[in-house]
Amino acid sequence: MNTTQTSRGFSLVLILVTLVILGGGAWYVSQQGAMFGSSTEVSSATTSPQSTEPVVSEADTEITEASTQIGEFTGYYEAVEREGLEEIPTSTCHTLVVLKGAPNLTTYFKGMVASGNTVQSATAQGQLRINLPWQDISVADQTAIQASASSSPITLSLKKKLQVGGHAALCHSFFSYVRIES
Secondary structure, three states: OOHHHHHHHHHHHHHHHHHHHHHHHHHHHHHHHHHHOOOOOOOOOOOOOOOOOOOOOOOOOOOOOOOOOEEEEEEEEEEEEEOOOOOOOOEEEEEEEEEEEOHHHHHHHHHHHHOOOOOOEEOOOOOEEEEOOHHHOOHHHHHHHHOOEOOEOEEEEEEEOOOOOOOOOOOOOOEEEEEEOO
16 A cells, blocks of 8 residues: 555545534534523424514613614504505505503503504504514414414514604504514
8 A cells, every 4th residue: 555545545534534523513512402492493383584582671671762672562463454645555554453562662652652653553442553564574474473363362572673753654663573472
């Protein structure tokens, strides 16, 4: 056996050992997620990628136009026809009627409705109705949301966006969609 064949054999062995080590490392990492509970579990009712951004307690958080809090809202889907003004056509808005929600965010947006802001609205019973960012929600999650009812509500995590002054579209949402909570 000459030196070239020996070095080729050694290189091949080195490559195989490296692949085994990398494969074992990848397996170990995957098992750690299973052992300690993965933070990206997806409900069987959804197929969209789920954000792992944590929902933070808002107890000490002041809600302002410049804040971007994430909150959980439990409620049910309701399609609402909104009539436009002059050149803006009538639109169907996809909303969540909030039965229970992040207290500070709910109070903030109820205050906006009470002061005349027409982007969000309230039901006849005074429950906050949030416009959902429908175009940002997967079809599977839209279906799950639409299946909710006052007797079988759904819980969503939504992130309040920065509010920029000016006119908003009829179905504008002050929120980004995060995920359906299980």
